[in-house]
Amino acid sequence: MGLVNKLKAGLQKTKTSMIGSLSVFTGKKIDESTIDDFEELLYSTDLGVKATAQIMDALRYEYGDGRIKKYEDVKIFLRKEILSILGLPQPFMLYQERPFVVLCIGVNGVGKTTTIGKIAKKSIDEGYGTILAASDTFRAAAIEQLEIWSSRSLSQIVKHQAGSDPASVAFDAIEAAKSRSIDLVLIDTAGRLHTKSPLIEELKKIKRVVNKAMQGAPHETLLVVDATTGQNALHQAKMFNEAVGITGIVLTKLDGTAKGGIVVAIRHELNLPVRMIGVGEGIEDLKTFIPEEFVEALFD
Amino acid sequence: MFNALNEKLEVIFKSLKGKGYLKEDDIDVAMKEIRLALLEADVNFKVVKGFVQRVKEKAVGKEVLESLTPGQQVVKIVHDELRNLLGKDNEKIRIAPNPPTIIMMVGLHGSGKTTTSAKLAKYFKTQGRRVLMVAADLQRPAAIDQLITLGKQIDIPVFHSRQLKDPVKLCMEAVTDAKKEAREVVIVDTAGRLHIDDSLMEELKSVKETIEPWEVLFVADAMTGQDAVNIAGAFNEKIGIDGIILTKMDGDARGGAALSIREVTGRPIKFIGVGEKIDMLEQFYPERVASRILGMGDVISFIEKAQESFDQKEALALRDKILNERFTFDDLKEQLKKIRSMGPLENLLNMIPGFNKMKGINIDEKQFIKIEAIINSMTKQERENAQLINGSRKKRIAKGSGTEVVDINRLLKQYKEMKKMMKMFKGKKALKLSNLFSMK
Numbered sequence: 001m002g003l004v005n006k007l008k009a010g011l012q013k014t015k016t017s018m019i020g021s022l023s024v025f026t027g028k029k030i031d032e033s034t035i036d037d038f039e040e041l042l043y044s045t046d047l048g049v050k051a052t053a054q055i056m057d058a059l060r061y062e063y064g065d066g067r068i069k070k071y072e073d074v075k076i077f078l079r080k081e082i083l084s085i086l087g088l089p090q091p092f093m094l095y096q097e098r099p100f101v102v103l104c105i106g107v108n109g110v111g112k113t114t115t116i117g118k119i120a121k122k123s124i125d126e127g128y129g130t131i132l133a134a135s136d137t138f139r140a141a142a143i144e145q146l147e148i149w150s151s152r153s154l155s156q157i158v159k160h161q162a163g164s165d166p167a168s169v170a171f172d173a174i175e176a177a178k179s180r181s182i183d184l185v186l187i188d189t190a191g192r193l194h195t196k197s198p199l200i201e202e203l204k205k206i207k208r209v210v211n212k213a214m215q216g217a218p219h220e221t222l223l224v225v226d227a228t229t230g231q232n233a234l235h236q237a238k239m240f241n242e243a244v245g246i247t248g249i250v251l252t253k254l255d256g257t258a259k260g261g262i263v264v265a266i267r268h269e270l271n272l273p274v275r276m277i278g279v280g281e282g283i284e285d286l287k288t289f290i291p292e293e294f295v296e297a298l299f300d
Numbered sequence: 301m302f303n304a305l306n307e308k309l310e311v312i313f314k315s316l317k318g319k320g321y322l323k324e325d326d327i328d329v330a331m332k333e334i335r336l337a338l339l340e341a342d343v344n345f346k347v348v349k350g351f352v353q354r355v356k357e358k359a360v361g362k363e364v365l366e367s368l369t370p371g372q373q374v375v376k377i378v379h380d381e382l383r384n385l386l387g388k389d390n391e392k393i394r395i396a397p398n399p400p401t402i403i404m405m406v407g408l409h410g411s412g413k414t415t416t417s418a419k420l421a422k423y424f425k426t427q428g429r430r431v432l433m434v435a436a437d438l439q440r441p442a443a444i445d446q447l448i449t450l451g452k453q454i455d456i457p458v459f460h461s462r463q464l465k466d467p468v469k470l471c472m473e474a475v476t477d478a479k480k481e482a483r484e485v486v487i488v489d490t491a492g493r494l495h496i497d498d499s500l501m502e503e504l505k506s507v508k509e510t511i512e513p514w515e516v517l518f519v520a521d522a523m524t525g526q527d528a529v530n531i532a533g534a535f536n537e538k539i540g541i542d543g544i545i546l547t548k549m550d551g552d553a554r555g556g557a558a559l560s561i562r563e564v565t566g567r568p569i570k571f572i573g574v575g576e577k578i579d580m581l582e583q584f585y586p587e588r589v590a591s592r593i594l595g596m597g598d599v600i601s602f603i604e605k606a607q608e609s610f611d612q613k614e615a616l617a618l619r620d621k622i623l624n625e626r627f628t629f630d631d632l633k634e635q636l637k638k639i640r641s642m643g644p645l646e647n648l649l650n651m652i653p654g655f656n657k658m659k660g661i662n663i664d665e666k667q668f669i670k671i672e673a674i675i676n677s678m679t680k681q682e683r684e685n686a687q688l689i690n691g692s693r694k695k696r697i698a699k700g701s702g703t704e705v706v707d708i709n710r711l712l713k714q715y716k717e718m719k720k721m722m723k724m725f726k727g728k729k730a731l732k733l734s735n736l737f738s739m740k
Contacts (some may be wrong), residue, residue: 145440147442196550
């Protein structure tokens with residue numbers, strides 16, 4: 001099943017419960033009262049108050065100017081507006097640095113470890129030697145969980161004991177990658193709320209130590225965001241970005257009924273691109289983020 | 301974010317000032333902001349729509365309490381309604397008449413089922429009950445290890461199997477084991493699953509039918525967005541839930557999902573998770589969550605505290621005094637006492653919309669005590685007529701109150717400015733409390 005179809009399949013199942021499903025309006029003329037329905041549609045995607053207000057203002061302006069008359073016009077307009085925010089695809093890729101170091105961060109339960117397992121699999125399949133750094137030394141059995149992903153993806157792993165210093169695990173993984181000429185280091189960190197300053201300090205330390213192990217590293221800092229999350233994801237992105245500097249977003253759990261519209265707000269306010277999306281529990285269920293497909297799934 | 305909303309409300313309060321009854325137009329203005337606040341807090345848009353409609357109907361024609369502005373009155377009605385919708389205080393988990401009490405934890409991936417299972421187990425253990433945890437998440441890698449590790453930390457046995465691949469069978473065996481071992485509470489940690497994954501939902505249903513849990517608890521992430529209604533609705537329809545646990549409430553999410561989930565399931569929220577440590581499970585208080593969802597929570601506490609501390613008659617008497625320029629040092633002392641009885645001053649001042657604009661002002665609790673001491677050292681005549689207080693009287697008062705003459709001068713100056721401000725109230729119907737606080 002292609003990605004669009006997979007996303008659509010998820011959405012199909014909730015169509016009945018979604019008043020916003022645009023197809024209801026097919027062929028219909030647009031007037032003052034129907035225009036409000038689009039506002040609700042935008043809200044339903046977790047786009048947020050601010051982005052929704054901006055898009056609606058633009059929509060009403062176009063409507064007032066007579067450029068929007070039918071449902072199809074609205075659809076084209078909304079798609080265009082959101083696409084212009086999301087921009088072109090900016091996929092995850094390994095640049096020339098070796099090892100290429102990727103730091104994965106995020107709040108608890110968004111799917112960091114699973115995402116790392118999937119990235120590892122993809123990279124190994126593409127022929128890149130990959131090492132996982134078990135820097136989540138806090139959560140019970142997080143190391144065991146990463147070990148399982150390491151064996152599933154045939155990647156290597158560097159781990160210490162539970163409770164040990166996460167920064168030194170990352171350091172050792174980079175050193176190991178250097179000496180074994182491995183292309184990619186994926187650092188798994190413990191989930192932490194962006195509001196907990198000691199944990200944010202710990203993250204800063206990991207970044208400092210990573211940079212000490214290899215100048216210029218981490219080359220990519222990925223914030224993993226759960227598509228089910230509402231407006232708080234924007235706060236997460238803001239605060240993690242301030243603390244360690246994010247270079248990309250991975251949007252997980254898009255195989256459910258949540259639309260993940262908050263990434264539009266994140267892109268709009270912080271200019272952070274979505275690199276990949278998670279669409280299932282399987283090791284292959286990680287796809288490059290294609291804005292057109294995402295917007296298609298948002299409204300269809 | 302909070303500040304932004306408070307500022308908006310301040311503007312509304314201003315435009316609504318001094319009208320005796322709530323009129324539809326006024327309410328509409330306030331409700332527009334409330335609607336956005338709820339949406340910003342991730343309350344589902346459909347739930348918001350219904351809510352706003354209901355509150356509007358309730359608010360039209362309501363009399364505005366003397367101590368509040370109409371805007372505050374609307375906020376109070378909104379808050380009360382929110383609190384009612386969120387349920388009752390302190391909903392306990394019931395214990396089955398015939399042991400074991402089987403509790404089944406269900407929810408999406410990453411909502412916090414495993415951690416919450418351990419927290420609940422600890423909670424029951426602290427009550428002196430014999431608890432068993434069941435590792436029925438056979439999907440996620442190392443989920444079994446996670447529960448075993450947590451079990452060790454709190455010294456609670458974990459029923460698990462690395463051979464069994466069928467959770468139904470595993471749970472059946474676990475219950476048999478629990479009965480044999482005379483366990484009083486059995487907590488079943490199930491795998492996270494999507495509400496639209498029919499085969500996994502079917503599996504969960506079979507587990508439920510097989511072990512007949514006393515309670516099925518739906519574990520939900522407080523950060524959940526608009527989709528909360530779909531998720532909770534599906535779990536309730538397909539599995540049937542008895543209660544809700546809201547996790548990750550220690551972050552800064554406004555937690556609007558709580559309202560969405562309540563509205564769509566009608567089930568009580570029993571606990572909230574407030575941290576990663578195993579004892580960080582708290583009772584649910586609708587009051588607090590209602591305030592949090594509105595994002596101006598402290599305004600509510602302020603309104604209510606103000607209502608408690610300033611009763612109507614006193615407020616009227618005070619108003620008369622102010623209007624007739626008879627506000628004495630004794631009255632000042634009385635007011636200060638009331639303000640202090642409302643809690644730590646810093647908190648109190650921060651509750652006032654717009655006060656944050658005045659940041660940089662040092663709020664020193666001791667200053668209040670000092671003022672009281674100074675007033676106590678004044679004679680009755682001095683308290684009623686500040687003009688009497690000359691140089692030698694100042695020296696005497698300073699000596700009596702253990703302060704310096706500069707302190708007396710400062711107080712006199714403040715008192716003068718306060719009286720000047722009170723003149724501005726003249727002719728206005730309502731006395732706005734917040735203006736009293738800006739005396740410094």
